[in-house]
Amino acid sequence: MRYLLFILVAAACTSPEKKQPALVEKVSLGVSEVEDYPKYLSDWNLYKEPMNELIPINDRMFPYEINAALFSDYAFKARFIMLPENTGITYDSSEVLDFPIGTLLIKNFYYPEDFKNSKSKRRILETRLLIREENKWEAIVYAWNDEQTEAKRVILGKKVPVEWTDRYGELQRIDYSIPSQPQCKSCHDLGGKLVPIGPSARQLNRDNQLTDWVEKGWLEVPENVHYPQLANFENKDAALEDRARAWLEVNCAHCHRREGPAKNSGLYLLASQTDPYRLGVNKPPIAAGKGSGGLKYSIVPGKPDQSILIHRIESLEPGEMMPELGRKMTHTEGVELIREWISEME
């Protein structure tokens, strides 16, 4: 009898732990597959063979680089634009450029085996396409096979175990998370519409990229255009303020802006934001729940450890972490940067 009680107590103690491995049997509701876009990446005919070298199929498809990239668990990203024949991009000074119907924005996520060795083998995990349709953008995702010969469309996301040696020589291992299709819009949402986030003039303004496109006839700009520029937060020669604000913009402001899905928080983190209260300085949280970490204000100048912002970008707990999606790791260098910025704030 005592033995039985012991078991009961032990069961009571172990079973309610969060994320316990449970036997969950999969049940079908008889729903058919989504079939609106090609099932395989090769159907798009984007790359020369072998596909995993990511060499564009023709000169309407070209690579692009941005100044400040969203943190995605240290994944590298190879980005391309494919423009339809006889079309060009229209300039926009503040938002994403205006791409012609039929444009593809292509982003490949990969990890080199060894970050310190530029010649090391790389493993491509996923390719995301943003497709410019007549009145909207669509987002679809392909997951690469282990052989790196093909990528298959995923609707519901996928976990992929991956490992690499980081720039400090440490072995890293995570279950990389390929997003589900509905999760795409959790970030790619501006005023309720799915939109690209990256290719704005201030992101693309680097190494004569924009002038080069103008020369090639891919981009049309107004006369005497002055390109704005977002800082590269990895560039330690840039001003701390500019680096920190660039990091916040790319990691947070797709939602935390007046037109974004996190507008209800009243916390706006575009680099162009000038009101300190909107940036979170001495601002109490709204609807943060345990995301507040028991702290009172988003940013307390000079006190990173009392700032909710730091708590949330460090956290790995669903329901607390920011961004809500797209990372399993903490961006240590980014958090350091924001810490430094808050420390020096008066």
Added chain:
Amino acid sequence: MDSFHSSLKPSKFDKIQPSMKYLLIFALALTVACGQKEETPLSWKSIEADLQTWLIQAQDGDTIAIPEGNFMFENPLILDGLSDVIIKGAGMGKTILSFEMQESGAEGIRAANCKNLVFQDFTVQDAAGDNIKITDTNGIRFTNVKSQWTGEPSQENGAYAFYPVLCKNVVVENCIAIGSSDAGIYVGQSDSVIIRNNEVYHNVAGIESENSRWVEIYANNAHHNTGGILIFDLPGLTQSGHTTRVYDNDVISNNHENFAPEGNVVAIVPPGTGIMMMATRNIEVFNNRIHHNRTIGTALISYVLVEIFGAEEGSQLDSANAKVNEEYDPYPNYVYFHDNEFKNKHWFPTFENDFGLLFLRYFTFNLPDFAMDGIWPEDEEFVMCLQNNGEFNFANIDAANDLEGRSTNWRDYDCEYGVIDPIYP
């Protein structure tokens, strides 16, 4: 836990042999300490892949019928851009969607940019963040949905059980909300809202309307929360709230300890609060039974008081620092409070909160049923009418002047004020 305790009647307990009894006590203590989740069924099935695929492909006018069963999810269910879609289970407690094993995302169910959604007849529980969040949606109805965090109320629970925000035309009816570390039914920055016939308990706030306009809260049973019903207006948001009717509610024994994480505005609510109005405008509160809320039956406060208390609790900031945006008005106004019934069997307020201690010091054995902070700019007109609320203790605590000018005479506010028209007559 109520059924758990009541099944252990002393008479039954005495019949157990002594050695067994201690073991049982030990076992029970451990069980409680471990936070056993009694209502959690033992076996789960997964319909995550099919259900999410179905939601992706849903067409306007579709009904998504989820069968009876206990279903476990690892990721949020996401709805976007749907119109006239019904998500329907086989009944509260029959179709259970659990997010206890959630690995990603901040909500259990998340809907955005939709029109005329209906959620009905199921239970949803244990999400990492909020159980159901609906944003930027015109037309949302919850009916017969139970949304809860199982086990003991905890700071680790998600913030909101029902969370429509930035929505229009919201109805929450015949629902149950349990265990939210913020508010059970929360409506934020929304217009045209009806919250009726719901039962909310073991939440920090039972029902909270924040920065919302044209809100009706009636015939609800808010009991055993920290605070029963809150009507708040906070600075720095997309809109300010006004025009709210709160009536025919049972607001009973909201004496639960406050388990909201610090930093959230509800963390300031004293255990034992019935109805709290903060910085709200044009509000009519009537025909409510406000019983046995130990600290304060009804409180009317300004955001200034929140800032003062916030600053006193160890922060470096003073209220002048935590500035609010210019268009925000931190003072409540145009309040008509009538025909409510107060009872309080408790002799002491909560000791867990500064407000409680304040009341203990100044109003021992004569706790106010209705209290206001009395913080008000001198050059503005303040309109409040209290009528037909029976015998009750009133206090204007004059918080701005360290309670020096406090008054207990409610007849200063004995007047009749225009009623607010119903939203949907």
